Amino acid sequence: LQAVEYGYTGYLPGGxxxxxxxFITVNPEFVDFxxxxxxxxxxxxxxxxxxxxxxxxxxxxxxxxxxxxAVAADQAPSAGTEDENTAATRPVAPNLLTPQSVIEQNIxxxxxxxxxxxxxxxxxxxxxxxxxxxxxxxGQIDTTYLAAIDGxxxxxxxxxxxxxxxxxxxxxxxxxxxxxxxxxxAFDTEEDEAAALSGSLAILSTLGIDIAVVGPTGFEIRxxxxxxxxxxxxxxxxxxKNTRGSAEELAWRAMSLQACRGALKSGERLDEGSALELxxxxxxxxxxxxxxxxxxYVRFSGETLHKLFKRTL
Numbered sequence: 001l002q003a004v005e006y007g008y009t010g011y012l013p014g015g016x017x018x019x020x021x022x023f024i025t026v027n028p029e030f031v032d033f034x035x036x037x038x039x040x041x042x043x044x045x046x047x048x049x050x051x052x053x054x055x056x057x058x059x060x061x062x063x064x065x066x067x068x069x070a071v072a073a074d075q076a077p078s079a080g081t082e083d084e085n086t087a088a089t090r091p092v093a094p095n096l097l098t099p100q101s102v103i104e105q106n107i108x109x110x111x112x113x114x115x116x117x118x119x120x121x122x123x124x125x126x127x128x129x130x131x132x133x134x135x136x137x138x139g140q141i142d143t144t145y146l147a148a149i150d151g152x153x154x155x156x157x158x159x160x161x162x163x164x165x166x167x168x169x170x171x172x173x174x175x176x177x178x179x180x181x182x183x184x185x186a187f188d189t190e191e192d193e194a195a196a197l198s199g200s201l202a203i204l205s206t207l208g209i210d211i212a213v214v215g216p217t218g219f220e221i222r223x224x225x226x227x228x229x230x231x232x233x234x235x236x237x238x239x240x241k242n243t244r245g246s247a248e249e250l251a252w253r254a255m256s257l258q259a260c261r262g263a264l265k266s267g268e269r270l271d272e273g274s275a276l277e278l279x280x281x282x283x284x285x286x287x288x289x290x291x292x293x294x295x296x297y298v299r300f301s302g303e304t305l306h307k308l309f310k311r312t313l
Contacts, residue, residue, distance in 0.1 A: 003051045006249050007058025012293045020058075024050065052246055135283070137276040144266040148279045154300040155283065159270065161290040162282035164263035168291050171255040176226035178208030185221040186214065187237045193217075200243045200250070207251055211240070227258045235261075256291035 008018045032043040044050055138147040146157040189197060194217040201211055208225035221236070228236065239257060243250065264270075270278070282288070288296040300308075 002244055003054035004058055006245060006252075007055045007062070009249075009252060009291070009293075011062055011289075016293075022054070026050070055246070055249070135276070135280060137272055137279060140270060140275060142266075143269050146270070146275045146279050148276070150283065150299070152302055154305070155279070155297055156300075157279050157282045157297040158290075158294065159264045159268070159275075159278060160266055161294050162278055162285075162296045164259045164290045165285055165287070165296055166278075166281055167262055168255055168259035169285075171227050171259060172251075176208065178210060178223045178225055179229070180210075180223045181221065184212075185233055185236070187219055187221075187240075188215075189217050189219065189241055191217060193241045194219075197240060197243050203247045203250060204240075204243065206247055207254060209240075209254075225254075228254060230261060231258055252291070259291060 004018050004020045004022070012018060026044070030045045032045060035041055035043050134151040136149040138149060140159075141147055141156070144159060146159055146162075148155050148157070197211070197219065198213060201213075204211060208223065209221070209228070210223035212220045212222055214220050219240075221240070224236075231239075235257065239254065245253075264278075282296050285296060290296060
């Protein structure tokens with residue numbers, strides 16, 4: 001089940017679960033049928049290999065059926081619930097995404113002008129300038145969505161989903177080094193959680209998460225990558241107690257957790273410059289979905305608007 005869910009990561013909004021019928025043919029020597037008195041459960045001895053194969057298969061099928069994952073207003077997925085509570089009581093952050101702060105965060109690296117300049121590069125820059133000139137910011141809706149005109153289309157951007165995806169992509173491009181904690185974080189687990197976590201310590205170490213075993217079911221977190229330092233102890237321990245899967249899966253979940261916590265929330269107001277910068281970056285995303293599968297923006301063409309208003313062309 002976990003392998004199928006991970007294969008769907010980024011395709012299903014939060015709260016939705018995939019439905020699948022899985023048939024596995026495997027050598028009986030690799031299956032232990034003696035873990036349950038009534039034979040209702042079985043344990044695969046080569047579970048990591050089966051898990052990885054299922055994840056790869058699901059991702060390959062989904063990518064083949066919807067390679068571009070373009071989001072249009074008339075085919076956007078149903079909205080999931082935002083992982084964070086709305087931030088109506090949080091301080092206003094008018095300059096959170098000004099062009100300068102975006103550059104400092106490396107969310108969207110500035111164009112690095114080369115010393116040599118040729119016609120092809122000039123054409124590319126001209127096209128970019130023309131594209132930017134087609135974009136006009138309209139305003140913020142319910143301190144949650146950003147409305148803009150892109151050419152002849154109306155675009156509405158979810159500020160939380162857009163910022164979350166940008167932060168997530170930056171974390172994937174630029175992994176943070178591990179940093180020792182001044183005070184280790186100690187926690188206890190159930191026996192099954194301890195067994196799963198103990199089997200994942202080597203994988204977690206490759207992600208910069210250093211954990212020591214201090215008892216049959218006790219552990220200490222001694223080092224973390226910088227991007228996880230903003231996550232609360234409670235969330236971090238919950239994440240580790242549910243540790244299962246490959247290094248890629250764990251990295252995705254950890255980075256998704258931090259990106260969601262660090263992103264703009266519903267209820268935060270943006271000035272026009274910050275909002276326009278976020279819209280520009282959102283429209284350049286190769287995959288316009290947050291890590292949980294929600295769309296970053298929806299686009300209304302003139303034809304779509306005519307249909308919504310029951311106009312005949």
